[in-house]
Amino acid sequence: MRKVDRVLPYTSSSFKVQQEQLQKHLSQIGVKLTDIEAERITCLSRRKYDRYDHFPPGENFTVRLIRWLTENFNRNERNDAFSIIKAIKFIDEYELKKLTTTTFENIRSEIGKENLNIQSKNWYSFIEIWNKRIEEELAKTIFVACADDINFDLFRRYAMRTHPNIFKKDNFVEYYKIDQSSLTDLPVNIRIVLLDQISASGTTAIRKDNKWTGKIPRFFDIWKDYLKDKKIYYCPYILSQVAHKNLEDRLLSWKKEEKISNEIKILQTCNISISPCISDSSGLNIDEKSNVAKLCKKYYNKFEEDEHTKMVGGVPYGYGRAGLTLVLQSNCPNNTLPILWHSFNDWYPLFPRVSHHR
């Protein structure tokens, strides 16, 4: 009898088997995969994709991938559909935690670059005063959460651990929609930092429907006179190219129209671009002639629009034409190509999304 080597889970032998199986299954449905590509996808599915929060227990990425390709696409389209998979940017919980702490460090570093008016020319005392001044400035900062999925608890604890005796608990406000009377409890401050998880089109942060709305205008409406002479920082952990431009344009118009005098600065932790599988050679625009763009358009008839998506003229390339292939472990943003996440009209989603907008 032939001796069969035992394949143990979570070992290099099981990795090899999984890689071979992936290659074999994909080949059967018409997707060609090199050894290196198979190795990469297997690595990422084991380490990241399998942990997507909305996969039912016991189900894994590879099984969903095969179903997504076979149930949704014709055989001759599957290689193009698979090029989307090669461009996925998945942010897992460890990376999101790191994004949270990096956001705090970025804010600290930004304050360090401000003109802190240090007179000393002596290098030793300069550094001593500089460090002290940054801490004094941090103490005069209020951090406000604008979303519920930004690990705000971790942010607060990290700040208090790395800068003991600087912050009070009231330096950290858990949600921007607070009662006016609570504002009197806040420590003396000169700057307010608005923390957000992602701004991929800029629409949730600020937009003009009939009137200006979104998180930033709403924050100004609620906090009103309290914001007089304060510096405002809008700090999304992830900011797309599209959103950056929209935010800059809209903030300018809004400030002018509403006569807002506060200095508002956008300070993102990381930038994310239009996915390479759908962008043109400059990487700045969607190439509508690309095969992936054609697929997105072809199957957009399966997508059911709602009032939000109708308002922006449809979302075949993701909300606000962001053209992302971004997936967060906790959810898939609506700015990501809908063929990856929607489940309307029997479309089988690879990363099913839970909508915030209802």
Next chain:
Amino acid sequence: MKAGNIQEKFFLEFDYLDCENPPFEQKQLEKRILFRPHQTYSLPNISMKYTPLDRSSEIIELNCVCNRKDNTNIIDKLIEEYSLEENLLWIDPCELPIECFTSIILNWSKSQKPEKNNSLAIPITKGESNNKTSTYILWKPSLSGPIKRRKSRNSIWYPSLSRDKNSLLKAFQYLDPYDAHPILDFSKVIVQPGEIDLTNHSIMLEQTRTRTRNFVYFDYLNPKRTFLDFLEVLQNIPKIGPFVVNPTVTPGGNRVIYLLMAIAGALSESDFLTPVNEIPMTSNREIQGIIVLRKCA
């Protein structure tokens, strides 16, 4: 923060100035130390264009600390010879092999005259470090250069995943650590589709059975916290007693990350696993920032 081998009443402070030109200048209190790397015994032919080294402060040329017969502390000798007190010593890491650089850092940290309060300023140029792919050797910095080490049964390995795939796999097979904490460049990981640094090393990660939670993310844009956290990790690993563990560092990637790992490894007296005479910074480019290491009472 506790400092490795500095007398107890002194603390080590790490600061990072995110600028090309430091906002201070005191010619009398700043000295530029240029080391002749041991592999050449002459000053490297560097065009000293970048700003910190254009400062008009006094230049002191020294032979590399490596391969010296006497075991005296090179920084103490310098303090004595030039009557240095409260000086900022500019050290250019360009053209210095990693062995020399870490030994200089160790000399400074073990200086017997911390009360003289001489600090180190290390300019770092922009870009990726140069990583060799030749055979990896296990060594440890000492006052007089690198000492070869025999591999231990209890190694915890901190390899940078920015390094070459095949040479890192061979390094792992040689070291055979009982645990690995791979270092990933966070600013690259977070925007890079396909995650090349991670997937390049998938075989090694599977062979070491490294869990994803073991990954350590280094952010070169925020070096202070990255350095302090890493140094604390290395210092907290028991190096004496019943449960001896050998932390082993393989720096790589962005130049800031490379030097942070090297300095933390030197200060914590960890082992290094690198190719011989690897020179991480060879050319003068724009300055990314300046590290300042101080001993504070």
